[in-house]
Amino acid sequence: xxxxxxxxxxxxxxxxxxxxxxxxxxxxxxxxxxxxxxxxxxxxxxxxxxxxxxxxxxxxxxxxxxxxxxxxxxxxxxxxxxxxxxxxxxxxxxxxxxxxxxxxxxxxxxxxxxxxxxxxxxxxxxxxxxxxxxxxxxxxxxxxxxxxxxxxxxxxxxxxxxxxxxxxxxxxxxxxxxxxxxxxxxxxxxxxxxxxxxxxxxxxxxxxxxxxxxxxxxxxxxxxxxxxxxxxxxxxxxxxxxxxxxxxxxxxxxxxxxxxxxxxxxxxxxxxxxxxxxxxxxxxxxxxxxxxxxxxxxxxxxxxxxxxxxxxxxxxxxxxxxxxxx
Numbered sequence: 001x002x003x004x005x006x007x008x009x010x011x012x013x014x015x016x017x018x019x020x021x022x023x024x025x026x027x028x029x030x031x032x033x034x035x036x037x038x039x040x041x042x043x044x045x046x047x048x049x050x051x052x053x054x055x056x057x058x059x060x061x062x063x064x065x066x067x068x069x070x071x072x073x074x075x076x077x078x079x080x081x082x083x084x085x086x087x088x089x090x091x092x093x094x095x096x097x098x099x100x101x102x103x104x105x106x107x108x109x110x111x112x113x114x115x116x117x118x119x120x121x122x123x124x125x126x127x128x129x130x131x132x133x134x135x136x137x138x139x140x141x142x143x144x145x146x147x148x149x150x151x152x153x154x155x156x157x158x159x160x161x162x163x164x165x166x167x168x169x170x171x172x173x174x175x176x177x178x179x180x181x182x183x184x185x186x187x188x189x190x191x192x193x194x195x196x197x198x199x200x201x202x203x204x205x206x207x208x209x210x211x212x213x214x215x216x217x218x219x220x221x222x223x224x225x226x227x228x229x230x231x232x233x234x235x236x237x238x239x240x241x242x243x244x245x246x247x248x249x250x251x252x253x254x255x256x257x258x259x260x261x262x263x264x265x266x267x268x269x270x271x272x273x274x275x276x277x278x279x280x281x282x283x284x285x286x287x288x289x290x291x292x293x294x295x296x297x298x299x300x301x302x303x304x305x306x307x308x309x310x311x312x313x314x315x316x317x318x319x320x321x322x323x324x325x326x
Contacts, residue, residue, distance in 0.1 A: 030270050032056050033083035033091045034066035035076065035098055038191055042217035043240040045190075048258055049094030049117065055259035056266050071157075071189065076101035084109035090266055092117065092129075095216075096159050102126045113269050117258075118161035120278050128278035129258075129265070133161065134168025134324040135283045135316050136254040136291055139309050140212060140236045141172025143251060146305045148210040148234060150181045152203030154222050156190040156215030165214055168323040175312075175321075183208060187215060196221030201229065210234045220245060231298030248298040255290045256281070284317040 032053065040050035050066065057064045065088075067079045076098055083091045084105065092115045093102055099121055102114040106126045119128030144151045153169060155162040166184055173180045183203055187195040200211045200222040209232055213222025220242060226235045227246035237243055237253040265275060281288045291313070293301050301309075315321045 029063050030060065031063045031065075031086075031088040031090075032266060033088040034064070035079050035083075035091065035093045036066060036068055037071060037095050037097060038217045039068055040066065042220075043242065044219050045216040045239055046094070048239060048256070049092065052092065052094075052259045052262040055263045059263050060267055060270060062266070062270075070191075071097065073097075073101055077105055080105040080114065081108070084112045088112060090115060090269055092262070096161050097157075099126075099128075113274060115262075115265070120280075122275075122278040127275050129261070130161075130278065130280045131256045131258065131288065132168075132280055132282045132323070133165040133256070134171075136289055137165045137168035137212075138172035138175075138316065138321075138323040139291060139313060140254070141169040141174075142176055142309055142312055143236070143301060143305060144169070144210040144212075144234070145173045145176035145180045146308070147251075147299070147301065150206075150208045151183070151210040151212065152200065152206075152208035153182065153184045154196055154199045154203070154211065154213045154215060155184070155186045156196075156218055157188060158186050162186075162214050164324050167325070169212065171323055172312075181207075187218065189218065190216035191218055193218045193221035193224070197225045200225035204229045204233055208233075212236055212238075214238060223250065226250075234297075234299065237294075243294055243296075247294070247296055250294050251297050251299075251301050252291065252293040257288050257290065260287060282317065283313055 034049055034053045036046045036049050038046045040046050053064050056062050069075050080101055090113045094117045096118040099116050099119050102116055103126055106114045114126045116128050118130055120130055121128040153166050170182050173182055185199050187199055196213050196215050196218045203211055211226055213219045223242045223245040226233045226249040231248045233249055234251050235249050237250045241253055243250050283289050
């Protein structure tokens with residue numbers, strides 16, 4: 001089912017080389033639309049996109065609206081066409097799964113810019129906005145190998161952004177302990193929190209004492225599983241703060257403040273400029289990637305491990321450590 005609401009929020013931070021282009025007509029309303037794969041009421045990925053839209057509305061004075069969608073490519077194309085046909089200047093498809101639909105629709109609307117989160121695409125008026133989550137996940141892998149015995153990863157769907165994040169995690173683990181066991185499973189969707197919980201509990205029953213869910217709106221199930229399994233099971237909050245769900249289990253928090261970059265990019269587009277390539281952020285962008293610790297965890301990350309992680313973080317930011325295959 002498709003739900004449309006006029007609204008807004010804070011999320012996708014990105015910068016890019018820009019090229020001059022025709023500015024939008026002075027006095028004409030500048031309009032931005034957002035497509036999310038689920039509900040913006042959920043903490044996590046969808047809320048990030050909603051918050052980005054909110055930032056564009058508040059800081060750029062844009063007219064904004066959003067559409068909540070299920071995993072249905074035909075509905076993706078329809079939503080893109082609906083926005084573009086109504087004169088929306090920029091449409092953000094918040095997730096890699098929107099890429100193919102944007103490529104299909106974009107040639108019909110050359111004056112509309114189609115932005116795609118978690119994508120490396122750069123084709124005509126379709127531009128990828130990607131934050132390299134393999135980098136903070138690499139740090140989580142280092143922590144897992146330093147503090148645990150076995151890790152379990154629970155993904156929503158096996159798409160590039162999640163695979164890259166898990167690749168970063170595994171590479172982080174291997175940098176510390178090459179034989180450290182890591183299991184990886186996918187639930188096949190981004191909405192079923194119960195499935196995430198059950199998959200996490202299964203991994204825990206198989207000996208995983210560090211479990212990391214990455215399944216958009218369904219992510220919370222992994223933290224519920226950790227909380228129910230005792231304080232010895234560790235995890236890390238991602239994208240949004242889930243600490244209240246598992247306060248004793250969550251060792252820290254990774255948040256990407258996408259809004260700053262989205263505002264910057266959309267502002268450039270409004271002024272007649274647009275990126276000349278796809279855009280990517282990493283740990284070098286401290287205002288975008290925030291990586292903090294939870295001192296109230298039952299087994300908080302020790303100072304010596306934090307010091308080691310800081311050293312690794314600096315090397316990643318400087319380009320000395322590669323967290324994934326490119």
